[in-house]
Amino acid sequence: MEISTEPTKKTAKGCIILFGLMFFxxxxxxxxxxxxGVFKSLIAKNWVPTEAIILDASLKVSRGDEGDTYRATGQFRYEWGEHIYTSDQVYFNKTADSDRKFHDGNVREMKAFKSSNRPMTAYVNPKEPGEVVLYPKIRWGMFSFMMLFSVLFAGAGAFIMAGGQYAGRVIERENKRKLLHPDRPWLWKDEWQTAEIKNSGKAKFYGALGFSVFWNLISAPLWFVLPEEIIEKKNYLAAIGYLFPMVGIGLAIWTIQTYKRWKRFGETNFILDTYPAAxxxxxxxxxxxxxxxxxDTVFEVKLSCIYKYSTGSGDDxxxxxxxxxxxxxxxxxSANRNADGFSIPLRFKLPADEHPSAWDDGDxxxxxxxxxxxxxxxADFxxxxxxxxxxxxxxxxxIPASAQLDASVTAEEVFTYQGDWQKTGVQAFEIPGGHAYYFKAARHKTMGVGLIFMVLTFGGIGIAPFFSDIPIIFSFFFGGFALLLGWFACLxxxxxxxxxxxxxxxxxxSGMFRGSYKTVNVDDLDSINMTSTASSGNVKYYDINAKTISGEKIKMASLVLGKRDVQALIDKIKSDLGMPIED
Structure with a gap:
């Protein structure tokens, strides 16, 4: 693995801090x-009300890609002492915002005073008569929104800058260790300094809490903004915006679960006998x-080699x-815990031809x-x-003698668990002359619900161009993807x-309804095996397929969980058929 250079490290760190500073x-x-605005409004409580003649009033609309903003503007004349003043200060805050109803109401009020030739009340600073305002009241709703924006952006900026500083220190430590231990890369990382690999439930909870709070603070205002947009303005496409606060609810539930796990299980560690693993x-x-x-706890233990990579650029x-x-x-x-009662042994055979741990390439x-x-x-463990x-x-x-293996040793010989075909979720029963194995529909409800949610989301975006001025090409792209997801959801x-x-x-x-029916003589079968067809997170799904001597492929089952359990089911089917079982 190539060692990063010092200038590159400092440049990356500086860019991250500069990016965070912009947010801050x-x-x-x-x-x-x-x-x-709030400060000026509080001071204006001591200002003197005086009569003002409205000269002009209008609603200023600013068009933008992110939506329109509005601001009431006007001009008025008032007298103070022997002097006549003219001002255009309707509010203390001169920024525009999306609350059209508020600004429109004030414009109508000013126009009503103008058309009836009646004076309107303005508030004058007696110490500086040229300082005046028509509407001095504090808009607490807008103040809260602006402060929410301020806290989020300043907080995000501070977090990014702190993250940049922390990442910079991690890189500095790692680069120093690279020079000290060029032939032992496992000593470069903070978490691999010893054979004890720690998993901090506390750190996970606080990480989940921070992200959940941040997301919900950003998305919560949509609960109050969207009803007016949808009901009053008939902008039904805006309903898609509810996805963001709904995700926030999911994140809150996830945070609660993380907290419950931390409180119930505390800190859990894995201590390697072979350090590092070979x-x-x-x-x-x-x-x-x-x-x-x-x-009666039964652990489902998975060891995975994961290739993590980044694609695209910018927003993509x-x-x-x-x-x-x-x-x-x-x-x-119960059958595997050590004498201390608080640990269990784990053992896997590592393949010789897979990629080792690597992380130097940023992508x-x-x-x-x-x-x-x-x-x-x-709480689940x-x-x-x-x-x-x-x-x-x-x-x-x-490598300790107990961990040394040669190529002839199979994974099954390394640990005692050989798989349990009943854990695949199959229903087995006897039929005249043999056995039947039934995989019912809707075995993966969580995946199914997630797919339906995605179908509704992409489908909703796909039909949006028919009710708005969005280019029709979006219908083909999002609608086509929704149809593809819909087909998979049906499966x-x-x-x-x-x-x-x-x-x-x-x-x-097999099939979605009556399905197709296929019978093959055992003498015509070449093999029965499994293939991995899909994965979600750290879960792999397998298909079971039969292959005839002529090369025809017959799908026997789809989306089955558990590699060794699937293999155990294949061995059971082979045993029923009198086929040889591979070692």
């Missing part, structure tokens, strides 16, 4: 305007939790995580992630650890499969 100053500027050998260690768990820039390799186990606490990163999950009453994994052919790694909600095994034949009925 923008927030301070808006806050100063808001406070200036490709082609066993990753072994123990998961240490500091609070007791129910004895996005980060993608792709699972390159994954293995998993189900570990019962690409290879992460080895250990995920441990268990569904419990109340969910922990993740990024593990240092390196190539022993490139770096000198001390998730409606697709079902029944597999029948009898001596001498395999029968499969």
């Amino acid at each position: 100053l923008a927030g301070l500027f808006v806050g100063s305007i808001a406070f200036h 490709l082609g050998h066993a990753l072994q260690g123990k998961l240490v939790f500091n609070k007791p768990l129910p004895l 820039r996005r980060t993608v995580e792709k699972i390159k390799w994954q293995d998993e186990q189900h570990i019962p606490l 690409r990163e290879y992460i080895w992630r250990l995920s441990v999950k268990s569904e419990l009453t109340g 969910v922990q993740e650890f990024d593990i240092p994994v390196f190539d022993p052919n490139v770096y000198k790694i001390r 998730v909600w409606l697709y079902k499969t029944q597999i029948e095994t009898t001596k001498g034949a395999l029968s499969v009925r």
Whole structure:
């Protein structure tokens, strides 16, 4: 991995701080305007009311890509002592805003006084008679909105600047360690200084809390702004804006769950026996939790090699995580806990041909992630650890004898869990002459609900051009994507499969409704295997396929969870059919 240069590091740090400073100053500027208006209004309580003749009144409209803004403008004449003054100060705050109803009402009032030749009350500073205002009242709603904007932007700017400073210090420490340990890259990172990989529930909670509060402060005003836009202005497309505060509700729920996990489970660590882990050998260690768990707890443990990369630029820039390799186990606490009662041993065989841990390229990163999950009453146990994994052919790694493996050792020989076909969610029953395995529809409801939500979102955007002046090309793009997602949603909600095994034949009925029916003689089967077809987060989904000697492919099941459980089901089906089971 290439070592970053000092000038590049300082330039990146300076750009981040400068970017944050722009946000910080923008927030301070808006806050100063808001406070200036309130300050002047409070002082004006002691000003003297006097009669003013309205000379002109109009509503100034400023058009913009982000929406129109409004401001009541006018001119009036008043007398003070022996002098006649003319002023155009309708408000103390001279900025325009989106509250048309407020400004329109004031313009109508000024025009009414003008048309009836009646004087309107203005408020004059007796010490400086040239200083006057027509509407001195504080607009607390607008003040709150401006202060919210000020706090958010100034806070975001401060956070970005602090993040830039912190990132700069991390890079400085990392670069120093690169010079000290050029042949041991696992010592470059703060979190890999020892074999104990920590997972801080407290840090996760505060991170979730900060992001949730920030998002909700930004999106909460939409609950009050959108009804007028939709109901009074008939701008139904604006209803899409409700997505943002709804996401805020989801973030709040996520924050509460994170807090409950932290309070229930405290800090959980993973201690490596092989430090760092070596490709082609066993990753072994123990998961240490500091609070007791129910004895019937079963851990779902996954080890994944994730390729994380960034694509696009500007507003189109996005980060993608792709699972390159994954293995998993189900570990019962009661049968596997160590003598201390607060730890369990973990062991995986690492492939020799996968990419080691890497992170120096700003747009690409290879992460080895250990995920441990268990569904419990109340808060679920969910922990993740990024593990240092390196190539022993490139770096000198001390590998304990218990972790040394050669190429002939299979993953199944490394740990005892061989998979449980019943955990795939299949329903098994006997039929005349054999067995049947049924995968019902709607097995992944969370995924299905998420897809429906996305279909409604993209579909709503797709039909928007028919009710607005948005270019029709958006309908083809978003509408087409909504149709594609809709088809996939139908598969998730409606697709079902029944597999029948009898001596001498395999029968499969699959589809969304009645489906297709296919029967193949065992002698005509070449293989039954699984392929990974989709992933979501750190979850991989598998299809089970049969292949005939002639090359025909028959889909037996779709979107099945659990690599080893799926393999166990395949072995069970092969056993029913009398086919050889591979070691």
